[in-house]
Amino acid sequence: MTESFCGTTEYLAPEIIRDKQYGFSVDWYSLGIVLLEMVTGNNPFKANREKPLVAQMNFILDYELKLPKYVSPECADLIERLTEKVPSKRICCDGLGVDEIKKHPWFIDIDFDKILNKEIPPPFMPKTKSKRDVTNFDDEFLSEMPAETPMEMNALTRAHQGEFADFSYVGETV
DSSP states (O other): OBOOOOSOGGGOOHHHHTTOOBSTHHHHHHHHHHHHHHHHSOOTTOOOTTSOHHHHHHHHHHOOOOOOTTSOHHHHHHHHHHTOSSGGGSTTOSSOTHHHHHTSGGGTTOOHHHHHTTOSOOSOOOOOSSTTOOTTSOHHHHSOOOOOOOOOTTSSOGGGGGGGTTOSOOOTTO
């Protein structure tokens, strides 16, 4: 269990926002949001940079998920169970883990063993000219300027250095 506050806001599970201890439950929640986004093309929690962080987090806590009618009942059930706000009620969080999701009706036709053993060819293979070919990336992302998150010069004080004691690489400044 951990209590750190990290992640992309629109994928944050309620237990992170509420500053509760959490484990893998947050990953299952985020998977539900990713699945929702893939199926509908929309993430209801994606906000512009103008929206204050607290308002965005409150929206995540208060929002009642509404799925479009074109989402199959099986897929809707999976998304709803992955995005359950109470972690102990969320699919895969009651001790069964990934096996519970593998048995979900939405995955009924999926043979996970064949996928694991690479016995099923991917349904789509993008055509590329080389390992550095970017023609399959949207221009929106190719024209975006990379930006680093500014870091305070003394963000990691000497008091924090013990956290890195068992790391296999420690830089000169640590």
